[in-house]
Amino acid sequence: MPRSITHASFTITRQWKHAPQRVFEAFAKEGAKAKWFAGPPGWEQHEKVWDFREGGREVLSGRHPDGKVSAFDCVYRDIVKPSATASGRIIYSYVMHINGIKISVSQAAIEIIPETGGTKLVLTEYGDYLDGYDDAGSREHGTNWLMDNLGKSLDS
């Protein structure tokens, strides 16, 4: 496989009718994060490390129902708790492995911004995506994928 790096970034914005402190806790507390940050139904967890503090590490790996094994390994770099009036943020760098192959080195910045009646969450990921994806993805597959997932991407 040829060596290559694709440099990319994307931003996702969500607005919720929930207090910024609650949104922050959903990232900051192990039990709360486990409710939403995991694999799809049928996912089998392998390794887990949880140390939510600046310099701390989080690891989550496991097997997906389709047999794929993914591993997320992150280090928290900046953590600022929001208040009812002041924004908070979480910035971490992370590496993703799929089936033992390192596929990306990324940084994610999550801004938790108080708004009238709720919270605006702005997630920006900057990534170095390594050596292309697995060779199963043909052009046709890519096209179908784009179409299948269009709605979700446009919603953001």
Place this chain on the structure above:
Amino acid sequence: MLNYQLDRTFAALADPARRAMVERLVQGPATVSELARPLPMSLPAAMLHLKVLEESGLVTSEKTGRVRTCRIDTKVLSQAEQWVGERRQMWERSLDRLEAYLDHTKPKDQA
């Protein structure tokens, strides 16, 4: 830069007529009239859609004599972009779950 390209790609595909054209072109090059024929619209309307696809970079065309032939540009549908899109979609799914979690665990005094 890639982010911008993805935005244009997704915007270009946010229309059923343009998706139909791309689906047709994935199977091989086609002329403008071949692309327009199955669509419930005039040829000039179909050509406007084609223009959007060309501007997004998804489709290229070249004219030979009186016939313009269109084809998919493989670079735009590259695996790398598919992959970035998957990462984005992973986040979308996680944030959907986070929202459901927040809704579900909402304190009663805030209901």
